[in-house]
Amino acid sequence: MKKAIMFDLDGTLINSLPDIAHAMNHALAENELPIHDVDKYRYMVGDGVINLAKRAVCETQDRMEQVLGCYRAYYALNCAVRTHPYDGIRELLHTLRQTGMKVFVFSNKDQQDVETVCAHYFPDFAFDAVRGRVDGVPVKPAPDGALAILRAHGIDPAACWYVGDTNTDMRCGNAACMETIGVTWGFRDEQELIECGAKHIAKAPCDILTIVSEK
Secondary structure, three states: OOOEEEEOOEOOOEEOHHHHHHHHHHHHHHOOOOOOOHHHHHHOOOOOHHHHHHHHHOOOHHHHHHHHHHHHHHHHHHOOOOOEEOOOHHHHHHHHHHOOOEEEEEEEEEHHHHHHHHHHHOOOOOOOEEEEEOOOOOOOOOOHHHHHHHHHOOOOHHHEEEEEOOHHHHHHHHHOOOEEEEEOOOOOOHHHHHHOOOOEEEOOHHHHHHHHHHO
């Protein structure tokens, strides 16, 4: 029987793409580099802010560190401007809590940004753990951070669901031996999720409740 559920953040609980794109385009413009359409960021995000910056600067990798620093400073102050939770997510979280499950967030965002965004958009919901990128720990798809959350709460990976919207999430969840649920309302499509090992597909937040209850 499952005891917990672990969610990715960007593209799964919240649509943060507008704020991420705006902050990175600001950083690129500040460094006199070309900016990108918002939709293009769907395929830049998901692997942590360092990889985001590498992809955003394209062939000008010698400017990556400057752009990264500018992005981090700007996003820290503007990470909750255009972002919003997906419809039905707040209700989903509260319903899951009523079942007695522990509810975790595990993201490749920097730790402080994860804490800021979760506190802003879910002020009435107390996650059991909120974890982002921390120095010295590899980002997803490496399972290290996810397993650290589970160890801290005494939960076997087989007793936890992992929910995300990208191939990075599915690879992380499977590597950690959690049961994966891919969501199609985020930044990537259903085919990518299935090809990368999603055990279940949710097309709306209410589908997660159905999947969980069937188990």
